[in-house]
Amino acid sequence: MEKVANNLMFPCKHKQTGCRMSLGLNEKAEHEEVCEFRPYSCPCPGASCSWQGQLEKVMVHLQHAHQNITTLNGEDIVFLATEINLPGAVDWVMMQSCFGHHFMLILEKQEKCDGHTQFFAIVQLIGSRKQAEHFAYRLELNGNRRRLTWEAMPRSSHEGVASAIMGSDCLVFDTSIAQLFADNGNLGINVTISIVC
Template structure:
């Protein structure tokens, strides 16, 4: 949903950092080849009581073991329970259901046979994080790898654009270019901003979201959002800032927002949330400047039939206090 008019005036602070050019990164998973480790075992198939059992042999390449631990259906690494058919072909527990209990290799019925030998060998292996190509230096036991990767600081970011289900992922320079080129988001350099929101019939706006601007300051990028939604059955507007980076780095910055008119004003001060948190999560936590519609119309002046809000703000760098005294309660800080 678009507003009738959105005007942005960003005060220049002499920061002329250019927005990086569009770099397309490939984040497909890669297998890692450790060719100099003679301790990694390989496997062969041994038939016992008409059931093939995988047993270890000695080889010198981790790649072969990793390939054995790769599910033939989804190609992801297999974690217990690892299933096998009567001919010794393995499959992960998730895909066992997807293939209707039929081996994708030989079409035999899978049954409930566990490949305990492969599970046991997997316990002794260590692998690099799948985001090692993006800078993660970690080496993890096989069964701890998934848990780490879900929280890895080097994992790609999701597109922070609000109001759409954009599936693009990438690093911060790539996403900045993506927001500018594909979503046509305004880009500004500087740590102060001045936005004016105008809507001829604000009562038509019950549930809408806008990502208005990306700011470049202190060598980092910040996204300014504006929302219209229902809070306890009351229509409200909300403005908040998100940091394009991880949570730990976001805590090094603070921002303030101010809106007012007719001799009154509201002030919000807080820490920007990381784009690791989706804009809906931030909105639903009420972590930003919340303006009741009646108050917004009062600030707009006139006959209160047209919304005319001016929101100003600034961003500054300030390491958080160790005692947590910088935590703000929404709309109670000034």
């Protein structure tokens, strides 16, 4: 009976949103977890928002449910994180719109158990991984004859940024560096998005 079930093919549960794959029972669950037609989750960092929906609805959701998130237009903007010295874990979030796409800029402050504080800055595209592959982003801290730069491919909001931040696959810096570049407790991060040919 099990053998028969393994030979049968079932359509992906995201068939209605466009997936045409049919899979054996064993592969089906695994595929559906990463299927590019699965619904998007709210891209805000942290797990406080449980919204899910289609890609086209993500910006509408953000504009309604997260009205405090600023959007700047252009491929070259400044992401200003204010009061970076406030204690505790904090997220700074803003949107950047360019090239007909929306990107979420995230600066996350984490306090490790030994009192060591780290900042993680990353960019994610509101879109699929395939779409993200066409872009590159640059984050730059500037000042006092110093410059720290991180360049990478944006994360897809389908993948989320948590694993990248956990694995330091983003711009990482500690409090000393933040102080070097901050002005009166406010840290400006130059963000540039570009198209990769």
